[in-house]
Amino acid sequence: MFYEHTIELFKKRGVQLEEIAEIVYNLQQPYHPGLTLDECLESVQTVLKKREVQHAVITGVSLDQLAEQKILPEPFQTIMELDEPLYGVDEVLALSIINVYGTIGLTSFGYLDKNKQGVLTRLNNHDEEIHVFLDDIIAGIAAAAAARIAHKYPNIERYFTDRKRDRHGSN
Amino acid sequence: MFYEHTIELFKKRGVQLEEIAEIVYNLQQPYHPGLTLDECLESVQTVLKKREVQHAVITGVSLDQLAEQKILPEPFQTIMELDEPLYGVDEVLALSIINVYGTIGLTSFGYLDKNKQGVLTRLNNHDEEIHVFLDDIIAGIAAAAAARIAHKYPNIERYFTDRKRDRHGSN
Amino acid sequence: MFYEHTIELFKKRGVQLEEIAEIVYNLQQPYHPGLTLDECLESVQTVLKKREVQHAVITGVSLDQLAEQKILPEPFQTIMELDEPLYGVDEVLALSIINVYGTIGLTSFGYLDKNKQGVLTRLNNHDEEIHVFLDDIIAGIAAAAAARIAHKYPNIERYFTDRKRDRHGSN
């Protein structure tokens, strides 16, 4: 319903779906050598068609925008400007995105949060813009899209890996 | 209530609380230079005093043990022996541990799952033993204990870091 | 993959999918007057096709069975026999089922847990059998199947209700 709107929101905030697809590719390619960027993009698009995900994007990006406009009530405005490290609502929202494809996406999410890649690094290097929610949302969408691919190739994945820990990386 | 029993269970499975404390130390020391191993151990012990955590440990370790004894009903026995990569109940249990100290522990959990440290590596290199649940449980406890420390030093943390992403790493 | 096996497990434990469909019908019919039992059954079947759900069913029902056979290690065996009220792993598993269709199923789950209907009452009146996990799993599946129907009829639902609280009931 809000699929087109969600993609518009990402564009407005400087994020192309192709960039999210690249993160998915980097996460999954080691486990599925034949994986293409197009498949990753399609997986990202499918995740974005879920209403739960659209609502999370609309809520989180709105909060980022309102913080940039400096119209959030205090102390919320300051929490957002400081990107207060103990504020966890951004992770809570991201978790609701990941859960749509099961908990196996949790690992990728934590990994992305520590080892920022591509668009995630860029979002964190802006001084004027506020992306408290957007970066976690993108990491959550990438983790969910990667989990979706892992679910699609259960046997291939098992074939190429010997131990769960490795395979787990594929989630 | 089951605090002593939980520690016994860990010992039986070859895990010392000090080893979990070391993971916590490695996660948090960069953000709290004065942090000691003792404080980390105390944080691990506090996490283990939560009933929710004890129940998760008892359930998960029991399943690992029953799988080693080969008495789980099929196909559950095979799922456990293969450490089936798409099986996510171990992460679900770990998540219930992390949540006790808020979602900021999610990041550390995912990170530990990808970059095994100390005891986590050892648990994954045994061929005879089954630790499908134990490794996620330990990562969950370490993540929760680290989150607890981050919550205890909100100002120090904010002082030493400039950007949330860095600080976030401390969770 | 384990779809047929999951249905077999339910039968073995005395549960017909039609009984779960009835719960779904009772939850959703007030909001969708034209809803049929067949649609509810189809929704239950779709939920059961999710790998995440199959894994939760296999894990939980195995634990119930092992407790009936009295072969769980202590104190887990006693926790299961007492149906220890503060043991929350059964809810944790159920939550992982509900999350597959988003958080709007949370409400129905809590409601079903308090106001047992049909098969849920029967499961709670057996003295010999242990259904610590099964009843929460069934409530979780019914809540997810109901949420799925609510998601399918977004406009109808909005049309027939005036306030979210009422509508919310439909989740």
Added chain:
Amino acid sequence: MFYEHTIELFKKRGVQLEEIAEIVYNLQQPYHPGLTLDECLESVQTVLKKREVQHAVITGVSLDQLAEQKILPEPFQTIMELDEPLYGVDEVLALSIINVYGTIGLTSFGYLDKNKQGVLTRLNNHDEEIHVFLDDIIAGIAAAAAARIAHKYPNIERYFTDRKRDRHGSN
């Protein structure tokens, strides 16, 4: 840190902590005959001292206020005005509150959401005000405070009840 501010926010939105304590009392009194309203109030206050809970309150109430001021970007403004039934971010936030005291609070939350009591009914009968988040937040806090009491009296609870289902109701 934001404890006083959180209580101020509730007052501003017309909610007294005593009203939340009453819900807790109604949930738990059947299982703990000696329970007092004061103990329930103290439990509510303890829940409100958790940073995770304060952040959820600040975020949710801010969104309610911004919606009343009609300054949320579209389509978010309309979603909030309609109290769109399929919007689940309010439940996601409430869940992060409940989780602080473990999953046993899930049941009470769902129950409260269906059988509104006291302040929850009042919040739902206003036409001018928007309480999309506030009612779920209050139900979440009451469920967490009730779970906290259940955790404090594990034996009493077990003593007064025969079957988990009943006892479960106490969570």
